[in-house]
Amino acid sequence: MDQCSYGLGTEHFTATHGDEPTRDAGSSTRYLQNALAAWRTNPSPQNWMGLLSEFYGAYVAVPVNSQGQLVMYIHEGQLAIPAHTRREAVYEWCAALGIQERPQIRMMLGDDLVSVIASIRPDHCIMLDPQEAAVAIYAVDEYVSGYSRFGNLKAALRSTDVQRGFVDRIVHELMRPGAQIVYMMSPGSNQQHYPQLVNRPTDGAVACPLFTSALEVFRFQPQAGAGQTSVEWFRRYLPANVPICIDLAAEGHVVEISPQQLSAAGFWM
DSSP states (O other), rough: OOOOGOOEEEEEEEOOOOOOEEEEEEEHHHHHHHHHHHHHHHHHHHHHHHHHHHTTTTTEEEEEEETTTTTOOTTTTTTEEEEEEHHHHHHHHHHHHTTSSSSSEEEEEEEHHHHHHHHOOOTTTESSTTTTTTTEEEETSSHHHSSSSSSHHHHHHTSSOOOTTHHHHHHHHHTTOOEEEEEOOTTOOOOTTSSEEEEOOTTTOOOEEEEEEEHHHHHTTTTTTTEEEEEHHHHHHHHTOOOEETTTSSSSEEEEHHHHHHTTTTTTO
């Protein structure tokens, strides 16, 4: 389904009581590699947001020492933690630096790696593919620290096994206890704290867009606002005939979950 064909809807939905919305790498690295190539070709804000969004949901290969600590090195005078989109690239990188000891490799979700760096070394950077691309990601970058993100949901969307239980895994991630989600607020609306709906391109029917990060909202509609609330809010107040679509501007097909699939999973409360 062409993600660019979704049109901003003229509708919102509101809470009936007036409440406001308060491993396996799979194919995730392929999407990350594509986003990395797009950024290197055209380092625009749109492509940077796309790169970060894919990084959050991708499992990257990170070298660790014998104590299980993240390996750091100096890149152009800056302490950096290398993160590779290919496992074998870790050994190639070590060989290029003359490191004799074969490193251990930990596959880490990009979102988790950012959180670790932010908590222990916020002034250091993650160096993505240090040999091939050397793109630095800082936890203090306003695009990183300033906006909500949910890497586990992004990783579920990027799963390779589409045929078996793909939608089930996404719904399971959405329905985890305490799960949060990002939604779109319409630009200039006096009801902007409520989710903005969209029109489905195939038949014009209303759908509810949800997003794995605020960056994905801005990629889809730069003038819109992004809000965050509990998935429970949507489980209580989303009309039962409205499908959910996720990350409308991301590469690949738009994942849409029908009302029938949501109902079968016990989504509504």
